[in-house]
Amino acid sequence: MxxxxxxxxxxxxxxLPVREFGECARAVVERDGGTVLNYGPPGGYPPLRAWVAERHGVAPERVVLTNGSLQGFNLVAQLVFASGGRAIVEAPTYDRTLTALASIGAEVTGVAVTDSGVDVGALAGAIETGGPPKLVYTIPTFQNPSGHTLSLEGRRALVELVREQDLLVYEDDPYTLVRFAGEALPTLHELSGGDNVIYSSSFSKTVAPGIRVGYLVLPQALVPPVEALASSSYLSPTIFVQGALYEFLERGYLxxxxxxxxxxxxxxxxxxxxxxxxxxxxxxxxxxxxxxxxxxxxxxxxxxxxxxxxxxxxxxxxxxxxxxxxxxxxxxxxxxxxxxxxxxxxxxxxxxxxxxxxxxxxxxx
Ligand SMILES: Cc1ncc(COP(=O)(O)O)c(C=O)c1O
The missing domain is CATH 3.90.1150.10 (Aspartate Aminotransferase, domain 1)
Structure with a gap:
């Protein structure tokens, strides 16, 4: 070894679903190549957008498909921290989020993660001491790096705090569907009714990271600026791959x-x-x-x-x-x-x- x-x-x-994805890629080009081999809307391939929207119970306009979920975070962070400001993150947290926040000059405060997820009391304390942050970034389920999951009680407390203080939360949730034990928990997005929570997920862990398909479910007001930034950065995301992914979903392979x-x-x-x-x-x-x-x-x-x-x-x-x-x-x-x-x-x-x-x-x- x-x-x-x-x-x-x-x-x-x-x-990796090599054979199934290969089949879907060929099928979508043969059937729909004139569309999927062209540029598409900055929010992504419309049928996939609608599929994600239905899953999360929101209007398709609130879904923006990105080239992986990290790109979604970068788009949001560029807008939220355009004039600086503070982010509260978990300690420890996903290292690429820290790199992204550092590169745009955001100030970062870490709040401890316990065996049952982020310490919501300590989060409230950090807000009391340092003032409300522009964004609270959290990975409540099977956190990267710790593997910890925020308890139901913790989720309710966090959503309550966010509502009381009128904060904006970024829920980074790429691992939820790869649960192999225990009971599924509601997302912060679900518990909050979608208010004040930007939800992000990805097909990297459920299909393949190489397809680079992630998404944001945004509060309505953030959709136009995020799409404008997406459009000016890369015109449109990878429509062909999103088409193949949609075929994968439609065939029941997921x-x-x-x-x-x-x-x-x-x-x-x-x-x-x-x-x-x-x-x-x-x-x-x-x-x-x-x-x-x-x-x-x-x-x-x-x-x-x-x-x-x-x-x-x-x-x-x-x-x-x-x-x-x-x-x-x-x-x-x-x-x-x-x-x-x-x-x-x-x-x-x-x-x-x-x-x-x-x-x-x-x-x-
Ligand atoms: C918490 C978290 N967020 C985002 C990402 C990036 O995922 P994607 O491949 O969708 O860009 C990862 C990848 O490991 C992750 O662990």
Whole structure:
């Protein structure tokens, strides 16, 4: 076995619907090439827009399809922070969101994530101290990087806080459908009735990241400026791929594919939990009920940076916890992805990691 990656938050090649998507791409070009091989509206391929709108119970005009959901966040952030301002994010949070916020000069405040999701009391405290932010960015379900999920109680409290303080929330929700255990929870968007919540999701985790199709469900007032920015940045998103994706949905391939992905992710998560139990009993970790990641707290004051420096040579990689914080934090933690490595690789990779941890405990850096 070569280098085993717990760093890559992507599906392994065997979890991609290669044959089905290929069929759909050919079918849509043959049938509808004159449309899907042209530019389309900045909000995306109308039938797909309508499909997403129906799923979320909104008018199609409120859906903007983007080239992946990260692009949607960038569009919104460019508008919201055009004249600077503060964002409240979770600590830890998705590192690319932090990069995007830094590049547009937004001020960032982190609020701790607990085992049951973002600490809503601490969020209220941050607002009291620093004033209302322009945007609260949250990943309530199977959070990247921690795998934590905001409880129903926490969701209600957050929605209440948002309503009381008239805040704008960005709910980044690409993992909801890859739940493999426990009960589904309502989104913030659903609980709030859509007011004050920008909802974002993606087909990266349910179909394939390479198709680059994500979407925003926006409050009506934000639709024209977001579409104008989309149009001036890239004219229209990838209409051809959106057409092929729509064909994929219409043929009923989504549910079947997601079932397969869920079963495999569950098997891989379980393999990782068993391996951690066996190899690293002194560490702490969570048991996510979906998504791609778990959060490992290293034992004995072992620094993740030191470990990572030695990890490549030992044939295993991960992302160090501190990469997911705007300030300090996560120095003795790691994000482990179980989406990419096979079960056998997970067994071997955790064993390699455990050797490194034991060496680091014995010989501190
Ligand atoms: C929380 C979160 N948001 C957004 C993205 C970006 O997804 P997309 O492929 O839709 O751009 C990811 C990808 O890993 C993610 O984890």
């Amino acid at each position: 070569g280098v085993i990656s717990f760093a890559r938050g992507i599906p392994s090649p065997d979890l 549910d079947r594919h997601v079932e397969r992905v869920r079963a495999e992710l569950l098997a891989r998560r379980d393999a990782m939990l068993r391996a951690l139990e066996r190899e690293l009993p002194a560490a702490r970790w969570n048991e996510p009920e979906g998504g791609y990641f778990l959060w490992l707290e290293l034992p004995g004051g072992v620094g993740a940076e030191t470990l990572l420096a030695r990890a490549g040579e030992a044939g295993v990689t991960f992302v160090k916890g501190s990469d997911f914080y705007a300030g300090s934090g996560g120095e003795e933690a790691a994000r482990l992805a179980f989406s990419f490595a096979s079960r056998e690789e997970i067994d071997e990779g955790v064993a390699r990691l455990a050797v490194l941890v034991r060496d680091a405990v014995a010989v501190p850096a």
